[in-house]
Amino acid sequence: DQQVKQNSPSLSVQEGRISILNCDYTNSMFDYFLWYKKYPAEGPTFLISISSIKDKNEDGRFTVFLNKSAKHLSLHIVPSQPGDSAVYFCAAETGANNLFFGTGTRLTVIP
């Protein structure tokens, strides 16, 4: 039962353009959402988060948007850089100690 879904396994974007990664969830009890970036042979690294009481959170080139009615969130990276090439995981929690992860989207930024 996949409660967090990332339906695009991969995405390719030209350097300098916008990257948009999408995530859908089914559990309405999720109240906090996080994005992680993972490079090969490394563990996931926290990137940005958003509380369910907000609809947008911005940190430099990274912005996360949350649409609670659609149970959808997205990560925008602008401008995209080659160093952003990695696997991005969306994750959600209910305030307990368990994180539910999506299956990941591999982003390739083409120089």
Next chain:
Amino acid sequence: ETGVTQSPTHLIKTRGQQVTLRCSSQSGHNTVSWYQQALGQGPQFIFQYYREEENGRGNFPPRFSGLQFPNYSSELNVNALELDDSALYLCASSLGASGGSKETQYFGPGTRLLVL
């Protein structure tokens, strides 16, 4: 300040065997969570240890067990290995066990287990 380390990096076992994976927390962290990441999937929560006590468990059978030591390092033990246990096992340490600590939860590089 050292990061989260895991050992071994790779491991091959046969079905039915037992395995122990190890994790050293980031300095100052008292909470360790373990995740299983199967090929092509996202990490799945196995359990969490907070101050040497289990503090939550995901949908994994009892043959997955763990320990946390007084220095907050941790072990994941898997008995009676099955082929489907082949995965990357990640541990993550944080200060505090509440949900708000996820932003400061640091992951190790993982142990890749192959069960033949």
